[in-house]
Amino acid sequence: MSVHSFQEHFDSLIDRDVTIEPKDWMPDDYRKTLIRQISQHAHSEIIGMLPEGNWITRAPSLRRKAVLLAKVQDEAGHGLYLYSAAETLGISRDEMYNQLHTGKAKYSSIFNYPTLTWADMGAIGWLVDGAAIMNQVPLCRTSYGPYARAMVRVCKEESFHQRQGFEIMLTLSKGTEIQRKLAQDAFNRWWWPSLMMFGPPDAESPNTEQSVRWRIKRFTNDELRQKFVDVTVEQARVLGLEMPDKDIKWNEERGHYDFGKINWSEFYNVVKGNGPCNKQRIEARRKAWDEGKWVRDAAMAHAEKRKARQSEVKAA
């Protein structure tokens, strides 16, 4: 087949909603876009362990501690599936880590915000995982097979995470006055960053059109953001919390909630590295990696010694 006919074959698979598999021919830009997106997603899971990990040793009950620990462990598992999916595109995990540690690769900027109170564990589960699910459910049908299959597993666990976050918020909102105050304070701090999780407005999102064509993306940033606002307003009502945006208003004509202006300059600054915890997050990962080097070296050396001994036995 000529390059031209390879391209036609690829296009026809995309058009017929057939998945692309690792050994199929794919355009270079498709491969690059996927590596960028999947590795960013994997990094987000790994960096995302840190703000919640911050409360594991301080969880207010043994049950909450066990659930939180299991949740953060799930995130490590998600990172693992996603790194593996990205590896099928011809990049190694070490190289992806290197891109993360040197600041070349991005991750979801929401994790650059601090977790200041226990209520943040509720708000993260409810809002951040809620927003992540909206982004991720369509990816279960994304065109690249290994990514789509990884996302099926990820989404199942994420919906459990979201429920546990909502349940923390519900318990707080039914609790004492100070607990309701904790819940409202966390909601106020996490609301706007959660809206930013869907990425820049469509007009400023240069990759959207091509990604929709490739079925790497199924909905635009603004479509998903609107859906998230509509759902969350109703949930906040159940919790008895006040929306942290005075411009929230039902728009009969659109059939959606209108909402206030997002501070995009804050968003771009956090992406650029000026968020409250950007440096601490990367530093924590780099420290774990650097201090783990002797452990990884030892495991490798031991495996080689074993292999050598086994072949000696065989030879004898």
Add this chain to the structure above:
Amino acid sequence: MNLAYTLRLADDALIIGHRLSEWCGHGPILEQDIALTNTALDHLGRARSLCQYAAAQYNAATAEEKKNSFSSVAIQQLTEAGKELTEDDIAYLRDGWDYRNLLLLEQPNIDWAFTVARAFYYDTFNYYFFTHLKNSSDSTLAAIAEKSLKEVTYHLRWSSEWVVRLGDGTDESHNRMQQAINELWQYTGEQFVMNDADNEAASTGVGVNLAEILPLWTARIAEILQEATLSMPPAGSWMQQGGKEGRHTEHLGYILAEMQHMQRTYPGMEW
């Protein structure tokens, strides 16, 4: 009543679970981060079962027994108000001198070698301990032991493999592993000390005679250290003790300050 004995086991599980959970998100290898968190969850699960059982025994005790059980002001206040204790009250409202865990388990993680050595000493102990405890005349403790034994068998395999891997890995890993084995050795003797609670529990068929476990533990430790090309610390060296009596190292206070922060700051709330 086997409250003192139950609490000792609960505190061991809670404190080692806490220490291991500190690694979550900071492990040297992603797969190992997941594995160690699994183990932390096993210990935490056992801690919950035992704290629930301890709370039930306390709630069923006489007023006099209750008065002598804990030094905690918060627990005394709950009891005076006629409230029953929960697993969380047991974990979050006692101060260090009411904690009965082994000194070994509160020692800090320091690095992967210290974490592995601490786990190796304790997992080996646990393996033989729960093998015996599953025949306990106390059916709750027997059931917890039976469930734990499955988990502990895996923990022991995990920590033994890491001792061998690090001992027989690179020069650096060998030295670090030997140092961790040597420095934590002083905390291993306490595992076998029979105090009043141990003697009473052993005499009624509830608990384990720790003297029976010591030779099994020693043989297994020696076998793995040899495979790991590491040397065994000398027998008869001085052993620290006190944890079983509520006299701890300085580390426990900080663990509790962190762990109990929410319950102490916002008392009496549902979470």
